[in-house]
Amino acid sequence: MTDTHEGESLAIGIDIGGTGIKGALVDLRTGGLAGDRTKLSTPKGGEPEGIADTVVELLEKIGGDPSLPLGVCFPAAVVGGRTMSAANVSKKWIGFEAEKFFEDRLGRGIHFVNDADAAGVAEANFGAAKDVPGLVIMTTLGTGIGTALIHDGVLIPNAELGHLEIDGVDYETKASFAAKERGDLSWTRWASRLQKYYSRLEALLYPELFVVGGGVSKHYQEFLPKLELRAKIVPAALRNNAGILGAAALAASPKYMPSLQQV
Numbered sequence: 001m002t003d004t005h006e007g008e009s010l011a012i013g014i015d016i017g018g019t020g021i022k023g024a025l026v027d028l029r030t031g032g033l034a035g036d037r038t039k040l041s042t043p044k045g046g047e048p049e050g051i052a053d054t055v056v057e058l059l060e061k062i063g064g065d066p067s068l069p070l071g072v073c074f075p076a077a078v079v080g081g082r083t084m085s086a087a088n089v090s091k092k093w094i095g096f097e098a099e100k101f102f103e104d105r106l107g108r109g110i111h112f113v114n115d116a117d118a119a120g121v122a123e124a125n126f127g128a129a130k131d132v133p134g135l136v137i138m139t140t141l142g143t144g145i146g147t148a149l150i151h152d153g154v155l156i157p158n159a160e161l162g163h164l165e166i167d168g169v170d171y172e173t174k175a176s177f178a179a180k181e182r183g184d185l186s187w188t189r190w191a192s193r194l195q196k197y198y199s200r201l202e203a204l205l206y207p208e209l210f211v212v213g214g215g216v217s218k219h220y221q222e223f224l225p226k227l228e229l230r231a232k233i234v235p236a237a238l239r240n241n242a243g244i245l246g247a248a249a250l251a252a253s254p255k256y257m258p259s260l261q262q263v
C-alpha cells in the first residue's frame with residue numbers, strides 16, 4: 001500500500017494486460033499523460049516472475065522521481081492486495097499476494113487494483129463518466145472483457161461481468177477484442193455478439209451509461225452505432241490510457257474514489 005500523497009499532481013500508472021504492459025507519468029491536474037506512454041509485451045504464460053521483470057524494466061524506461069505515487073492495475077479481481085482470479089494470465093496468480101510481491105520487487109509502495117476498476121475510476125474523474133448520476137458500467141474490450149460498476153461516482157469493486165455466461169459459454173471468449181481477432185470477425189459480426197452481451201448487462205443492471213474502453217475503442221464508429229440499447233453507450237474519453245490514469249490517481253489520493261461511507 002502507498003501512503004496517501006494528498007496534493008500530488010504527478011504520479012505513475014502501470015496497466016498490466018494479458019497482451020501488453022503499459023505505463024506513463026500522469027498529470028492529475030489535467031487527467032492526461034505527462035510523458036510518453038511506454039509499452040512492453042506481456043511475457044508468454046503471464047507468470048508472476050516474468051511480469052514483475054517486465055514491470056521493473058518498464059518503470060526504468062518511464063523514469064520519474066522514485067518517491068512519486070505508483071499505481072499498478074492488473075487483469076484479475078483484487079481483494080486485500082491478493083489476485084483472486086486469472087483468466088488471461090498464469091493460474092499462479094490465483095490467491096497470490098500480488099501487491100506485496102510487486103512492492104518487494106520494485107522496492108517501493110504501490111497501489112494495486114483491478115484494471116477495469118482503474119479505468120472506471122479514470123473515466124469517472126476525468127472522462128466520459130464524470131458527474132454522471134446513477135449507474136455507469138465501464139467495459140474494456142481487450143484480451144478479455146473488464147467491467148467496473150460506478151454508482152453516483154462510487155466504485156463497487158471487482159465486478160467480473162466479462163465472464164457472464166451466455167449461450168452456455170463465458171462470454172468474454174466470444175465478445176472480447178481478442179475473440180474478434182481470433183475469429184477474424186467483421187465489425188458487423190462482432191457487433192452482433194456485443195449486442196447480445198450489452199443487452200444482457202442491461203437486462204440485469206439497468207445502467208444509465210455504458211463506457212467502452214480498450215484499444216479498439218478508437219475505432220468506436222465501426223461498432224458502437226450498430227448497437228441498440230436503452231442506455232447511452234459511448235467510447236472511453238481516455239481511450240486505452242484509462243487504466244494507467246486510474247491506477248495513478250488511486251495511488252495519489254483516495255479522493256479520486258469516494259467510498260460508500262462518504263455518500
Ligand code: BGC
Pocket residue numbers: 017018074075076077085086087088114115116117140142143144145146147160162172
Ligand atoms: C478478468 C478481469 C479483467 C478483464 C480485463 C478478465 O478476464 O477476469 O479481472 O478486468 O479480463 O482485463
